[in-house]
Amino acid sequence: MDCAACHSPASWDIPADHWIVTEANQAKPKVSPMTGMLLPLDTSAFNHRRTNFPLTGHHAVVNCRDCHATLVFDQAKTDCISCHTDVHQMTVGNDCARCHTSNNWLVDDVTELHQANGFPLTGVHANANCVDCHMAETALRFDRNGNDCISCHAADFAASTNPNHTEAGFSTDCLECHDVFTPDWHTDQVNHDFFPLTLGHDLADCARCHTNGDFAHTPTDCFACHQTDFETAQQPNHLNAGMTTDCATCHTTNPDWMPAEFLTHDAQFFPIYSGAHEGEWSACVDCHTDPTNFAAFTCTTCHTNPTTDDGHTGVGGYVFESNACLACHPMGGVGDGFDHNLTGFPLTGAHLAAECLDCHAAGYAGTPTDCAACHTLDFNEATNPNHVALGIPTDCATCHTTEPGWAPATFAIHDDYYPLNGAHAPIANDCALCHVGGNYTTTPNTCAGCHTPDFNATTNPNHAAAQFSTTCTDCHTEEAWAPSTFDHNAFYPLNGAHGVIANECALCHIGGNYTTTPNTCAGCHTPDFNATTNPNHAA
Helix, strand or coil, X not given: CCHHHCCECCECCCCCCCCCCCHHHHCCCEECCCCCCEECCCCCCCCHHHHCCCCCHHHHHCCHHHHCCCCCHHHCCCCHHHHCCCCCCCCCCCCHHHCCCCCCCCCCCHHHHHXXXXXXXXXXXXXXXXHHHCCCCCCCCCCCCCCCCHHHHHHHHHHCCCCCHHHHCCCCCHHHCCCCCCCCCCCCCCCCCCCCCCHHHCCCCHHHCCHHHCCCCCCCCHHHHHHHHHHHCXXXXXXXXXXXXXXXXXXXXXXXXXXXXXXXXXXXXXXXXXXXXXXXXXXXXXXXXXXXXCCCCCCCCXXXXXXXXXXXXXXXXXXXXXXXXXXXCCCCCCCCCCCHHHHCCCCCHHHHHCCHHHHCCCCCCCCCCCHHHHHHHHHHHCECCEHHHHCCCCCHHHCECCCHHHCCEXXXXXXXXXXXXXXXXXXXXXHHHCCHHHCCCCCCCCHHHHXXXXXXXXXXXXXXXXXXXXXXHHCCCCCCCCCCCCCHHHCCCCCCHHHHCCCCHHHCCHHHCCCCCCCCHHHHHHHHHHHCECCECCC
């Protein structure tokens, strides 16, 4: 092409009537400005669409040099940031087309953009000014804020006084209590899931429970708030009745404490919500006529005589008395005869024949179960052995069963007085061998006390003649009389050749003489001395 077709010698500027590359011109045939003839579409002018960068909006009317300053067309970049200064300073990326079009720089889909970026602008956020949240040195910086409430509302949280959120230790997740559609933070939807506000607790006045603005340490147990109610309750008197301070055991959160049910009464005391007495009463006072003492009760108000007496004809131990009724009818039924085995004190042996009043003379509640409570007199009067003198335990079951006559008895704690070891162990159950004549009080506990006859009858060696110690353990063990040990070194050390014959006592103790046995060499070896010939010791 001839340059003069477009340019003059005075300037490279394109003539004013040069065909402009617009969106519209790209789509239709062009007329040559030099010949006035219609040119083919693909040669009429440069088709910008072939570059994958269509000229739309303001791009369609800009001067070519605005983008192609060097006129090296194949080096032109297509990314926005190459031509347009990043006024946002890389806070929103470098793809202008994410928010802008080629028509203008205005952004009219802020809501959609926020939705796509994970923070929908709903409620009061929809009307907020951008700089309210994006507070930077320039209003065109949009540094990413955190999505959590406290990122923007820390000052609101810290400034709250009713209640004081900081002192109360409230969560910093505002949405737990507040709604984004309420502009003044007011809410009727308090998240009180940690302590549901139902019925009587459904109060709008937080200060009723959170006194002095304390939201952090408000207790959740009933008694902490309702101690006065508990202590002043009269029907029944909760204090005197020893009732639990856990109000929820009997009450709901209904106002005025009613209705109430003492559901643990069945398992803890007596079935009144089940069994024969279900629906047979209307108030506590029906059975507990003394409102100051709920440990006391009456059966005879409803179960009157002579009907009750007639129904117990031939029943041993029957007494027309409320505690007796409970003792035999613990479940309140006619056919649930009292099973003593369920009380933790089974009736066995001699106890089976006892009358109820023998043990329950003072009633049935609180009857002791330890032996001494009933058998102290038997214990104190025992003489064989004398239990008091020997300091034997008052727990009869240590030695006795419940069989009549206190026999048979086992003395499992014999070792506390005299250990039965060795040969004593096999005769542990034959008490009479040691306790002659049934004497358990003055039975000796030394060897000689029982074994003097054995000592005197011994002939090899003759213990009495040899004047041996009567402390058998000096030579013997409890396993048996033999083998025995004798500390000969305490009298005459057995060394050398003497050590070899240590167990041949008769070699030295001739004729069983252990008393006058000599302890000098000549005393035993004079014959050896006299008989020696090489050399002849005597000569």
